[in-house]
Amino acid sequence: MSLWIPARELSITWAHEPIYWKWTHHDSCSSEVAELLNVCWLELSGRVDTKNLQVKTSYSAYLVYKLKDSSKNLEKANASVKTLHKEITQTVYIIDDDNIDDPLASKPHLRSDDWSEVKLGEFFNGSRDDGHVDMMLFERDDGWWKSGLIVRGIDVRPNNNNNNNKPDAVISSNIWYDCPEY
Numbered sequence: 001m002s003l004w005i006p007a008r009e010l011s012i013t014w015a016h017e018p019i020y021w022k023w024t025h026h027d028s029c030s031s032e033v034a035e036l037l038n039v040c041w042l043e044l045s046g047r048v049d050t051k052n053l054q055v056k057t058s059y060s061a062y063l064v065y066k067l068k069d070s071s072k073n074l075e076k077a078n079a080s081v082k083t084l085h086k087e088i089t090q091t092v093y094i095i096d097d098d099n100i101d102d103p104l105a106s107k108p109h110l111r112s113d114d115w116s117e118v119k120l121g122e123f124f125n126g127s128r129d130d131g132h133v134d135m136m137l138f139e140r141d142d143g144w145w146k147s148g149l150i151v152r153g154i155d156v157r158p159n160n161n162n163n164n165n166k167p168d169a170v171i172s173s174n175i176w177y178d179c180p181e182y
Contacts, residue, residue, distance in 0.1 A: 001054050002157035005046040007034040010154065013043040026066070028113060029152060035068075036149040042077060045136040046154040050083075051128045058124050058159040061135040062117040064152040067095065071148025077139040079106065081121030084131045092118045092137065094149070115152055122159065 012034055014020040022035045036042070046061075053059065061081055067074065075097075080089040092106040096116070100107055108118040120135045135154055139146065 001052070002155065003048050003052060005048065005154040005156070006031045007151045007153050008032050009046065010034070010151070011045045011047075012151070013041060014039055015044075026150065026152070028115070031153075034151040036147055036151070038145055038147045040143055040145050041140050042146050042149075043136065043138040043140060044151060045134055047132050047134050048156055049132050050125050050130040053125045053128075053156075054158060055125060055127055058122060059133075059156055060122045060159055061120045061133075062155045062157075063092075063120055063137055064111070064115050064117045064155055065094070066115055066150040066152070068148035068150065071095075071146075073142070073144040073146045074149055076105070077137050079118075079120040080134075080136045080138075081123050082134045082136075083123050086123075088121050090121060092120065094118060117155065120154070 008023070008031065012021060015023075015034055020037055020039045022037055023032045024035055025031075026033045034044075063079075074094045076091055076093045076095075078089055079092045080087055090104065090106060091102065093100055093108060096108045096110075106119040108116045110116055120137060123133050125133075133156075135156070
């Protein structure tokens with residue numbers, strides 16, 4: 001079972017301020033997307049309730065996004081996935097660069113729907129009683145103004161060794177709130 005969290009359901013710091021973020025529609029998606037205009041404190045997060053996920057299943061959370069040609073200072077950020085029992089933080093690269101030489105960092109890839117995605121992290125849903133899982137992308141320490149990120153949402157899907165967790169694979173029992181097609 002997969003879950004889709006659209007941009008409007010994410011918690012995005014400064015998203016209520018139109019000088020920092022703009023809510024708009026993108027040609028390839030009927031739901032609103034959040035377009036980063038200019039912030040130096042980038043922080044967005046989503047939450048899923050474990051009762052909506054399959055028990056005893058490993059999941060990955062992916063930020064689904066596009067970059068404008070004019071994007072600035074979005075090379076990399078931090079990502080975390082936090083469960084009741086554990087929190088893991090890692091570096092993620094938002095801009096695809098063949099010269100990334102960090103084996104522990106998550107790197108973006110282009111999906112078949114022409115949106116990019118980067119893995120925010122993984123978690124294991126041991127039981128339906130584990131509460132919730134929080135996923136976050138953030139860059140608050142570098143002081144640089146960032147712009148040009150278009151956020152579609154967060155895709156939470158089970159890890160499956162047979163399909164290497166690629167979005168083109170067929171995954172059954174999806175729960176989609178909007179924009180389900182890859």
